[in-house]
Amino acid sequence: MLFFRSEDHVESWLVRRGVARGAVLTLAETWALARAWYPDRRRAEWRPRSIAESQVILDSLPLNPGQEFWTLR
Numbered sequence: 196m197l198f199f200r201s202e203d204h205v206e207s208w209l210v211r212r213g214v215a216r217g218a219v220l221t222l223a224e225t226w227a228l229a230r231a232w233y234p235d236r237r238r239a240e241w242r243p244r245s246i247a248e249s250q251v252i253l254d255s256l257p258l259n260p261g262q263e264f265w266t267l268r
Contacts (some may be wrong), residue, residue, distance in 0.1 A: 196226075218264045227256055 199205045209216055231252050235241055246267050252266045
């Protein structure tokens with residue numbers, strides 16, 4: 196995970212390194228994802244979720260729906 200000041204900062208970083216843009220989230224979006232992804236990790240009854248269960252979480256958040264980055268395989 197990398198943090199940037201602005202969209203311009205993201206773009207200049209990508210150009211300097213010659214890499215393709217991946218997913219870019221605001222801090223609020225990152226926090227929403229973290230809260231949805233790890234709500235009960237410390238509970239004794241916690242178990243790893245299936246890919247399908249994980250996909251439901253990702254689909255429930257406004258993370259550029261339809262973007263291949265958010266599709267689990």
